[in-house]
Amino acid sequence: MPEPKVYLVGAGPGDPGLVTLRARELIGQADVLVYDYLVDPGLLRWCEEDCEQVYVGKKAGFHALPQDEIEALLVDRFRAGKLVVRLKGGDPFVFGRGGEEARRLAEDGVDFEIVPGVSASLAAAAFAGIPLTHRDTASSVILVTGHEDPSKTAVSVDWRALAVPNTTICIYMGMGRLPEISRELILGGLDPETPAACVQWASLGRQRTCVATLATLPEAVSRERLTAPAMIIVGDVVGFRDTIAWFEKKPLLGRKVAVTRNREQAGKLASRLEAKGAEVLRLPLLSIVPATDPEVEEEVFGELGSYEWIVFSSANGVRCFFDLLIRRYDDLRSLGMLRIAAVGEATARAIRAHHLRVDIVPTRATAEDLADALIATGELDSAKIVVVTGNLGRDVLINRLNEARAIVDRFPVYRTEKTGLSDHPGAQAFRETGADAVLFTSSSAVRSFVDQAEALKPGPDAKRPIAGSIGPITSKTMRKVGMPVDFEAKKSTLDALVDALCEKLGSLDA
Ligand code: SAH
Secondary structure (H helix, E strand, O other), X not given: OOOOEEEEEEOEOOOHHHOOHHHHHHHHHOOEEEEOOOOOHHHHHHOOOOOEEEEOOEEOOEXXXXXXXXXXXXXXXXXXXXXXXXXXXXXOOOOOOHHHHHHHHHHOOOXXXXXXXXXXXHHHHHHHOOOOOEOOOEOEEEEEEOOOOOOOOOOOOOHHHHOOOOEEEEEEOOHHHHHHHHHHHHHOOOOOOOEEEEEEOOOOOOOEEEEEEOOOHHHHHHXXXXXXXXXXXXXXXXXXXXXXXXXXXOOOOOOEEEEOOOHHHHHHHHHHHHHOOOEEEEOOOEEEEEOOOHHHHHHHHXXXXXXXXXXXXXXXXXXXHHHHHHHHHOOHHHXXXXXXXXXXXXXXXXXXXXXXXXXXXXXXXOHHHHHHHHHOOOOOOOOEEEEEEEOOOOOHHHHHHHHOOOEEEEEEEEEEEEXXXXXXXXXXXXHHHEOOEEEEOXXXXXXXXXXXXXXXXXXXXXXXXXXXXXXXXXXXXXXXXXXXXOEEOOOOOHHHHHHHHHHHHHHHHO
């Protein structure tokens, strides 16, 4: 049991890739996770299932929980012996009231630590291509808040005094008072022509940036309809953006893409999409539940030594099978001298991860191609084969092998189950905002998408997505259920699926 402690942890600007290793590790250990509005939901995936998650929200003007109650909550959970992670957007000590929380913890004798994070100004600058300092034009940086406490107890900002030459000004929470701030900085002596930028949702797929001058930024921002949360950056360094901007060039930036794989597999596709700038809505329609028929399991493992081939039809099957094997025998050698076949590269990779060679992988990842490749060995007559599958696997492979006079045992090692979606945050976002595209990587996902149509029904303002498929079999299922196939991957791989999506969206724009 880790010691009870409260960690004030910077959650960075949004992109989960921008939190520290320490933050990720602590989220995984937390008994209690306290987070607010600007913390990306993506980070919550790292918690253990039994972690208590407390949302203390804080959209401008609306506090889900008042500051002193948040502090009391931290103290209370600490006294209950918990490891508490208080996640705060950006860095906890930059306009995050982290100072107040730390002070309360210190005064109440609570053991605590502080983990810094990437503050929004640094992220906005990096992701908009604006260096905050530059040898020729900016030798200092000011971080300032534009939001002044209406109760007037907080210190106020003397904007005119901030009008210093060769300085970059980063304004947090400045959107509500931008016209006034711009006017005051000009009155303080800054050139109205000074380049200025506003970066909304920095580091996320929905990032938007507008560039103007100090004088024209308020008008540009309202014309472009940029709203909080956004960072305002004023200074000559903004001029470098013309040449340095990089993030907004990504092909899928600003696109929302729904991914329908199960939770275990969604990550790989999601990270490929995110690398191209997309915002990913995870719709875990399916979950993989390890499950076997005990009799079949006994039989297969009892005869393991007599099989000539073991054939895997999915990476999930590989994972579940080796879990079973190791739980039983505690030693990989119990697999014996079987030859190994995999339906495709992804499945083969999962096998190789156990330091095993895969003897056959067909070039196209279909059951038919796998059957052909096995039959082509010319040695199937009377050969014993075990086919490791899920509960939904098609019979094509087994039938073809039987026709080739092999003796085939089918060994289902997992079940594919539907996930409840009505409260799921990804599904909720999908209903509200819709998506540019929805991607299907298996027939079972297509079917459960249709089954769960009610929980995924788009609201009145939701964007209708185009639909893409990983290959001919999935496409066929889509057509069968009456779904259009707007694009299909050229090869049955995740990369090819992402490429097909980029191409399709690009052609729709053109
Ligand atoms: N502690 C946080 C700041 C909290 S104040 C930090 O260090 O970043 C909240 C303000 O931060 C917002 O009003 C906005 O100005 C800025 N902000 C936070 N996340 C942002 C993002 N992803 N993009 C742009 N600005 C952001």
